[in-house]
Amino acid sequence: MVEVLRDAWLIAKKDLAIEFRTRSAFFSALVFALLGIVIFYFAWDSSAVSAIDLAPGVLWVIFTFSGMLGMHRSFSVEQPDRGIDGLLASPVARESIFLGKALANLVFVVAVQAVAIPSVALFYGLPLGNVWLPLAGIALLAAIGLVSVGTLFSAMAVNTRLAELLLPMLSLPFFVPVVIPAAQATAKLMSGRPVGDAGAWLKLLLAFDIVFVVACTLAYPFTLEE
C-alpha cells in the first residue's frame, strides 16, 4: 500500500514537472476560466439575476470545462513517444499509475480553482471574507470527484479514434452529481447561510468521492491488456 502511494507520488511529480516546464495546459485552462467569467458577465441580465445567484453556476461550469483541458493532457503527454509503455512495462502497480495521474490532475484543478474563485469574487463584486474556508472545502471535495472520473476517461479516450473529442461526452454526465451539489452548496454559502444548511449536498459529494475514487482506481487496470 505504502509502495503503491509512493510510486503514485513519483508519477504525479513527473507529470507536474512536465506541466510546470511547458505550462501549456495550465495557461490555456486559466485563460479559458477568465474568459468564461467575462463572457458570462455579458450574457447576464444583472437587473434580473443577482450576482450571488449567478456566481455558483459560473464557477462550476468553468471548473468542469477547464478541468477537462487538464485531464485530457494527463494521458496525451504519454502518447508521442509511448511513455505509457514505459510505465506499463515497469514494475509499478497499475493502481499507482492511475492514482499518480489523478493526483497530478487534482493539483491542476485546484490550482485553476485557486485563481478562478477569487477572480469571480472580484469581477462580480462578491465578498468572500468569512466563507472562503468552507468554500475551499467544497471546491476540494468536488475537484476530487471530477478528477477521479475524468482521469479514467482520459486514459480511455486517448486510445480511441475520437481522442479528446470523446472526453467531454464520456465525463459530463458523470460530472452532474458533482456539479449540482457543489453549485448548490456554494450558493448556500455565498448567500450567507451556515455550512450546516448545505449538509445534505456535502454528504452527497463525499459519497460520490468515496465511491468513484475506489471504483475508478479498481477499474483502471481492467482497461489495460493483461
Next chain:
Amino acid sequence: MTNESGAVVVTANLSRTFGRRKAVDGVTLAVDAGNTLALFGPNGAGKTTLLRVLSGLLKPTSGFARIGDTKLPGGPEIRRRVGVISHHTLLYEALTARENVEFTARLYGVRDFREATERALGRMRILDRAETPVRALSRGLRQRVSIARATVHEPQVILADEPFTGLDILGAAALSDLLNDLRHHGAAVILVTHNVDEGLALATHAAIMDRGRIVVTDETVGLDKQTFADRYRQLVAQDG
C-alpha cells in the same frame, strides 16, 4: 537453442492473434543467460509483437512463455528484471535526459538511483548532454537516452527492438559494448533487427522470423555469416 535447462527466456508454441490475423504463430525459442539471440525478419513478421508479449505489454493468445521461473504474463517481479528498448523512445520530451533516466530508475525501485543514472548515461556516452531536455536532442541522441533508460536497472533480460535505429558510429559502438557487457554479466538479450551484419556481430544465436513463425534457427558459432545473410535476403525477396 538446444540447451533448455536454465534458460532465462523460454517460449513454447507461443501465439498472439489480432482478430484472425496471427501476428505471432507458434513460436518456440529459448535464450540462456549470457546469450544473445539476433532475430531477423521482414516487416510485419511479428518480431515486435513477440517482444511486446515478452515485455508484458500484450497477452499471449495461446502457448507458453516464461522469464526465469515466472510464467507470462507475470507481475511486478518479472517486469523488474526486464529492460525494454522499443522503437518508440519511451521518453518525455519536456524532461531532461537525466530526469528521464532517473525517473525510470525510481520506477524500477533502484536504490542508488542517482549513481545508477550516472552510470547508465555514461555507458551510452551521453553524460555531457544529461541536463538537456530531450526535446532539444537529435534522434540519435534520444535513442542513446532511451537505451540508458532501458538498462538503468541492470536488467537480466533485454528486449531490444531495432535499437541501432538513428545511432551514429559512436552510439552504435556504445550500444554494442553495452549489450556485450550485460551479456557477459549474465543477461539474456533478444535483439530484433533488419541489419544482418549488425545483428550477427553481437549474436551467439540467430533466427529468422517470417509471417509469425520462426523459419530458420542457427548458432552463429561456426556458421558462415555470408550463407546466413544470403538465406535471409532470399527470404525477404520471396516475400516481396
Next chain:
Amino acid sequence: MKPTPLSLAAVAAVLVTFVRAIFFTPLEATQGPAQKILYVHAPAAWVAFMAFGLVGLTSVLYLWLKEDRLDRVAESSAEVGVVFTTVVLITGPLWGKPIWGAYWTWDARLTLTLFLWFVYVAYIVLRGAIDDRAMRARYSAVLGILGSLLIPFIHLSVYLFRTLHPQPILMKPSAPSLPGEMLATLLLAFASFTLLYVALLRARYRYAVERDDAHPAEAYDA
C-alpha cells in the same frame, strides 16, 4: 434477416396491448385521453432500466470471464435501451403538455432518464470509436459498470435539487392507484414491452454475431 416467431409474437402482443388500451380501456376521469400514453411511457421506462441493468450485469461478468458473448449482449442491450429511453423522453413531454402545461419539466424521474440517455449514447459512441475488439469490450464494460454506479447519484442529486427548491404546483406525477381495468391494461403493456425487448435484444445480438464473423477485428500491431 427473416422475422423469427419471437419477434412476430412480440409485435402481435404490443399491437394487442395498443388496441386494448385505445378501445377497451375506460378514459381516466381527470386526465382524459392523454392518460393513455401511460401505457407506452411506463413500460418503456421499465424496459429501459432493465436494459441498462443488464448492461451493468454483463459488463461485470465480462471483466470477470472475458467472454465475447457477454460483450455482445451488453452492446445489444445498451442500444435497445437507448431506443426505449428515447420513447420515454418523447412520450413524457407529450403527456406533460396537456397535463402539466409544459412539455418539459425538471421532474426528478424525467431528468434522470435524460441523463441515462446521455450516458448510454456516450457508451454507443465509445464503442464506435475503438477498432480493437478486445479493447472495445474492456472499455465499454468499464463504462457500463460506472454508468450503473452513477444512476443512484444522479437520482439523488436531481431529487435533492427538486425537493430543496420551491416548485410550481403541479399535479403529482405518481398516479393514484389505478382502477382494475386500467391496471390490467398496464400490466399487459409491461408484459408485451418486455417481450418486445427480448425480441429486439435477440435480433440485435444476432446482428452482432454476423458482423463479428464477417469482419474479424484487425487491431494495431504496434
